[in-house]
Amino acid sequence: MKGNPFRGAGYFLRGLSMLPEKGIRHFVLVPLLINIFLFAGAIWLLFDQMSVWIDYLLSSMLPDWAWLDFLRYLLWPLVAGSVLVIVYFSFSVVANIIAAPFNGILSEKVEMRLRGATVTDTGWKEMVAMVPQAVGREISKLVYYLPRFLLIFVIALIPVVGLAAPVLWFLFGCWMMAIQYCDYPMDNNKISFTDMRIALKQKRLTSMGFGGLVSVGMMIPLVNLLIMPAAVIGATIYWVEEYAGESVELSGNISSDAGPRLTRD
DSSP: OOSOHHHHHHHHHHHHHHTTOTTTHHHHHHHHHHHHHHHHHHHHHHHHHHHHHHHHHHHHHSOSOGGGHHHHHHHHHHHHHHHHHHHHHHHHHHHHHHHHHHHHHHHHHHHHHHTTOOOOOOOHHHHHHHHHHHHHHHHHHHHHHHHHHHHHHHHHTSTTGGGGHHHHHHHHHHHHHHHHHHHHHHHHTTOOHHHHHHHHHHTHHHHHHHHHHHHHHHTSTTGGGGHHHHHHHHHHHHHIIIIITSOEEETTEEESOOOOOOSOO
């Protein structure tokens, strides 16, 4: 596999360091507020309902036989982890759909900044015009993620084989986060969803390093509130430095024009 995971992780750290920069920070505000609101809701829901869901799932999985009670203790961590993943995944999907137009604009402004162009404010008409395409792109991601998510979930429920589930969840999360955030600058530059995935596979280790650090950051309380805008910025830096200035092999062809598109049609 090609790429460098440390370089990928470095793009995210650089994105995090750019959050307070003048000319960028006010484009960060809306994604940040969306993240805070929805993750606060997810935490409240987990505290309020998690034990109920775990008991229900364990009751569904095991017959009501006293001699099988020991299995409840063995399965509890696995079921609890699965519930956490499902809630996290569900709220992440909602957050990404709502924030998609704002993340697209943030990525566009960061790319303008990186290329030395003047960063200008975005009007409401331009933002509203972005909504259908941004939501459609998020649905494409969901269609890609969901079968793989369900496959790992089923594997997690299989005795013995399910022990590999935590590793699979983490690797899946790394790849998912790379796709989620690198999609914004590539979509801005008219790279199709399929071609975007092919491009990331060409430098899979770099992509996994980027997505891996994003995934780890998502697990840290308070820090995870900053992850969405930082990841958008980091992914844009990744796009500009790794792809935009060179020909990229996409769908078996050579794209000779991966240059910037700093204004929308």
